[in-house]
Amino acid sequence: MAPKTTPPVLSPRALNRATLDRQLLLRPAPLTAEQAVHHLVGLQAQNTKPPYYALAARLDGFRPEDLSGLMESRRVARIVSLRSTVHTHTRRDAVALRRLVQDGAVDRELRMFREGLDGVDLDRLTALATSYVEERPRTPKELREHLLREWPDADPQSLGIAARCLLLMVQVTPRGLWRSSGQVALTTADAWFGEQDDARAGIDETVLRYLAAFGPASVKDAQTWCGLTRLRAAFERLRPGLLAFRDENGTELFDLPEAPRPDEETPAPPRFLPEFDNLLLSHADRTRVVPAAHRGRTWTGNQAHSVFLLDGFLAGLWRLEEGKERTIMTIEAFTRLTRAQRAELTAEAERTLRLMAPYDIPYEIVFTERTG
Numbered sequence: 001m002a003p004k005t006t007p008p009v010l011s012p013r014a015l016n017r018a019t020l021d022r023q024l025l026l027r028p029a030p031l032t033a034e035q036a037v038h039h040l041v042g043l044q045a046q047n048t049k050p051p052y053y054a055l056a057a058r059l060d061g062f063r064p065e066d067l068s069g070l071m072e073s074r075r076v077a078r079i080v081s082l083r084s085t086v087h088t089h090t091r092r093d094a095v096a097l098r099r100l101v102q103d104g105a106v107d108r109e110l111r112m113f114r115e116g117l118d119g120v121d122l123d124r125l126t127a128l129a130t131s132y133v134e135e136r137p138r139t140p141k142e143l144r145e146h147l148l149r150e151w152p153d154a155d156p157q158s159l160g161i162a163a164r165c166l167l168l169m170v171q172v173t174p175r176g177l178w179r180s181s182g183q184v185a186l187t188t189a190d191a192w193f194g195e196q197d198d199a200r201a202g203i204d205e206t207v208l209r210y211l212a213a214f215g216p217a218s219v220k221d222a223q224t225w226c227g228l229t230r231l232r233a234a235f236e237r238l239r240p241g242l243l244a245f246r247d248e249n250g251t252e253l254f255d256l257p258e259a260p261r262p263d264e265e266t267p268a269p270p271r272f273l274p275e276f277d278n279l280l281l282s283h284a285d286r287t288r289v290v291p292a293a294h295r296g297r298t299w300t301g302n303q304a305h306s307v308f309l310l311d312g313f314l315a316g317l318w319r320l321e322e323g324k325e326r327t328i329m330t331i332e333a334f335t336r337l338t339r340a341q342r343a344e345l346t347a348e349a350e351r352t353l354r355l356m357a358p359y360d361i362p363y364e365i366v367f368t369e370r371t372g
Contacts, residue, residue: 007244010216010253013264015288016312021260022213023279025271025309028060033067034090037076040213041206042087042097044281045078048181050274051088053306056355057271064178064356071173074193078171080164083227083281084109088176092199095189098168099200105227110165116155117162124150129163130188137172137185140164203234208256214282216245216255225282251285268312270341270348275304280314290314294334308348310341318349320357327363329353335369342367 010018020026024036033055037043043051052064067088070076079094081087084105089097098106125147132138132146140160147159163169168189174182190196210222219232235242235254245253255261273279279289280298290298294314298305305317308331316333329349337345346365353363 007246007252010245010247010261011264012248012287013312014261015216015247015253017262017264017266017268018216018255018260019214019279019288020268020312021262022215024058025279025312026262026266026268029058030060033059033062034070034075037067037070037088038090038093040278041209042082042089042093042278044276044278045086045088045176046276047274048176050276051176052178053272053274053352053356054277056352057273062355068176068178068180071176077189077192078176079169079189080106082225084165085276086171091193093201094170095168095193095196096199096201097206098189099198100203100206101227104229106165108227110162113155113158113161116158118154120151120154120159120162122162122166125159125162126166129167133167133169133187134191137187139183139185143186203228203231204238207231207234207238210282211242211254211256212259214278215259216243216253216261217283218247218251218253218285220251220284221282224284225278247285249285268309270345271309272318272348272352273307273309275306277307280307297334308345310345322358322361325361327353327357327361328366329363330366330368332368337367337369 036055036059043054045051052067055062076088076090077094078086078088079098081098143163144156144160148156169186170189170192172185172187174180175184219235223229223231242254243257291313298307307314308316308318318331321328349365357363
């Protein structure tokens with residue numbers, strides 16, 4: 001029997017560069033918006049603008065109209081999926097991935113609100129909600145009020161959550177369109193896309209796609225990303241075709257043999273990422289991107305901030321104030337910036353603003369520091 005070999009150890013910088021490469025953040029990627037949404041297995045879309053800024057940071061020549069056009073043509077859509085949060089997915093992933101994660105975070109969310117559904121027949125709720133939103137798209141408030149007529153003693157929020165969990169509902173346009181977004185209105189995936197087959201993404205296929213976009217990664221990382229548990233069995237099935245590594249803490253990591261793992265000294269240009277970007281949410285151990293000193297600094301309460309990367313790692317926050325006469329981009333660094341770092345950040349900020357700010361309004365870039 002051949003001696004058991006010890007898996008190679010990947011440093012935080014090596015993990016950082018590998019992940020940035022998969023995330024299309026080392027260099028502008030020559031992909032279409034639809035190809036990028038597919039490769040990244042969706043874009044976090046709790047708010048309407050983040051998917052646009054996520055693609056602006058990653059794609060060569062991206063224009064916001066590219067993603068809006070895909071939404072209007074129903075090639076991508078906003079739907080509750082991974083971690084029971086809203087994502088922008090391609091048409092196929094919107095349905096297949098949602099069905100895959102139904103037994104995970106989505107059903108856990110439903111159980112959290114079960115007390116407010118005492119006496120509610122969930123099968124009847126599903127039927128009533130389906131016919132109501134397929135008649136025409138409905139706002140969450142309209143849907144809750146409709147269901148309350150059937151169950152007046154139920155908790156309104158619980159009724160809305162139950163419908164969201166039990167039905168495959170998409171947020172219809174104009175919600176999510178660039179600079180013309182409206183309020184949330186919902187209909188079923190069948191009504192929006194046309195009747196769907198029973199496709200459900202396979203666990204093994206989804207793990208491989210996760211590694212292609214976020215690897216190298218551990219079993220716990222993958223579970224954090226999708227909201228499913230007990231993925232160890234899938235990784236063990238796939239192990240013969242994967243490479244094994246360890247991080248500096250001894251955690252086993254898996255990766256695709258053909259996936260890029262750049263040298264840890266590969267340059268990583270500054271990047272401006274939106275709030276809730278999946279780069280920051282898709283690993284149990286986030287130190288590959290978030291230095292320990294900055295842990296917890298991307299949130300205030302339950303509100304996430306937009307962030308920027310320097311040398312591949314979280315280095316500060318940014319925000320836009322879009323007025324009628326001027327757009328102001330404020331860059332708030334966690335540490336004192338060198339002159340070279342300011343110049344790099346300014347260049348990337350200008351690139352971002354040329355893509356995303358209104359064409360006829362001047363912009364200003366302001367630097368501040370928050371080192372405490």
